[in-house]
Amino acid sequence: MRRMALLHSTSEAARSAGEVLSARYDWVPLAEAEMVVALGGDGFLLQTLHDMMARHRILPVFGMNLGTVGFLMNNWNPDSLGARLNRARSFTVSPLHMEATTVDGERVTTSAINEVSLLRETRQTAWLEVTVGSRVVLPELVCDGVLVATPAGSTAYNLSANGPILPIGSAMLALTPISPFRPRRWRGAIISDRTPVKFRVLDPVKRPVSAVADQEEVRDVETVEVTADRSIALTLMFDPEHALDDRIAMEQFVV
Template sequence: MTDYARRALVASPTAPAREAAAKLADAWDWVQPDEADVVIALGGDGFMLQTLHAMLHRRQLAVPVFGMNLGTVGFLMNEWRPHGLDDRLARARPFRVAPLQMTATGVDGRVHTLPAINEVSLLRETRQTAKLEVTINDRIVMAELACDGILVATPAGSTAYNLSAQGPILPLGSALVALTPISPFRPRRWRGAILPDRTRVSLKVLEPAKRPVSAVADQREVRDVARVDVALDRARELTLLFDPEHALDDRITMEQFAA
């Protein structure tokens, strides 16, 4: 059991999250996120990703986040309940997630380095099919993939965009990442790969002038890329807290049986 004495409260700008924050406002003497032992996040999955990215930016890697769902899906969140927070925090199970690091080189030669907690995705910018060269650990494994795009997903993100693209659900603690094509045209039957999370993935854009491609790290986009390198960033591990009966690994397991 852990006593989180200094608590920060952050909320999505939506009306339900703001109303929930108002209910909690007088319950504790809240501190700023950069002074906290734990952050309470109110909102949906998108707001949770926003909160985690802010913590990466502030280098608050050791501060756990306990989210409560005031959004739509809330896969990364616990159930919203305004009472019993002391007990819930004391009993919460930690889950550690290491983000991907995307290094995107533009056709102009500029290099952009961004973290991604869910996935890194490459997407065609026009009606022209994207053509990509796929390299794994410095070995070209596919000389030309014609597709709408491709993504690299973590276990935490495997039930998001990756699942919508028919990618596999990855159990937490599996030390795996998913490499999933988006509407592959050639080779038509290739459905992706499951790779050890120590794998380095490099994606080269073929014919970038004719077939421009953008790269997206979670919600941040870099347009007109020539090459994208993706690897797990173990030095920037984050911690999520979950109620024992609502743990993320259990949810990922049950998602595989959803209709």
Template sequence: MNTEKKWALLASPTDEAQAAADALRSQRDWVELDDAELVIALGGDGFMLQVQHAMLEDARIVPVFGMNLGTVGFLMNEWRTDGLDERIARAKRFSVSPLRMEAETIEGQRIKLPAINEVSLLRETRQTAKLEVSLNDRVVMAELVCDGVLVSTPAGSTAYNLSAQGPILPLGSGLLALTPISPFRPRRWRGAILPETASVSIRVLDAVKRPVSAVADQREVRDVRKIDVAIDRAAALTFMFDPEHALDDRITMEQFVV
């Protein structure tokens, strides 16, 4: 009886990742993603997000163990071919609930997209964006003049959010970061830390004259009038990490990088 677990192997289209996939294919029998109990993903952080988004779209979510063959590799493990079964057996699993963005465009189109790292609003022209920010259906900032604003999960708090001077959120903290991007008015507002139960709504003031786009991780919606953002608890994703390079420890240690 064959008791080998059903693993799928996915690799980014780069030469390095494809060569690594060739090195692994001879080690075991691999299955298609639709039949897999676990995914081995070879590439960088961008490819990891692509894999997770594909599973969200198919509504079939399995754990993913990534190995870095990209640039930063914050969401990935070290690439090596030896001892993969043992690494999987020892791996720490982290559940990450994505954000769900519902955007309404100027023309009235409604688009729903998930975001594992962050949802960001960004000005489309040289003119600053003017935004109204609401929290749980209550206006908390009548006018934010800025280049943009983002809502970040703990898993994404060390990415774009950190570059925009937002706070690092420990994994499992139950928090979200609301971070302005180059705020002009109020100039000294540096954002807010919110409970993950919060629902954030952002309305674009003068959306025609000062157009704004919304980006959910890597997917963009142009000319938005309003977005609503909240955690999607029904779509939890599972990331797997070597114990010595676990995601929670990486996020914590980013606070000490100078």
């Protein structure tokens, strides 16, 4: 079995589970590990992946759910961990790269594993220009917001906003409006993950907009460009009977 590091969230359930696993299995510090077992919810798993990207040392992660939804996690079970890891199916996902420019001229770059969202900051709707590739596809989108989601994130906020579910490995991104007012009948698009998407806030002072990449927010943005970052490969491991591709596919039949 590969050298494992154990990480857990700050919740009482995750801490208790960590104590159980610490007593049963051998662990090494994160700097010496070949893979990570993460205990918590989806938010903790995303934070673990972001931390690894920041350190430029990315390891496969096997998550066990001690949170709420746990869509990106496996079931909690302290037994036979070595056998589970040997049988696990691995899925590689690439994050989004976001480059935002604020009204003050500050440039912020960050990554998102699930989605990049643009959201109105006040009671007034956002006015956005949307460019896909080199073409302005929507000169004026009036809405509460809009998001770009990866396949891994297509069942999260994107699905709640009535966006499409994207199969893992589809090389596609979901471009989904949030409460669109104009054009009323536009419900979004599916685009190649090789195509950049750019948003320009048409009235950033009167109608301020924030950009959120997973859990990181940049306020008062003027332009936001989103691209898939194929230079980064994140590996998630799953029990074969509850693998990520099957979970995403079955979400299409939930009623």
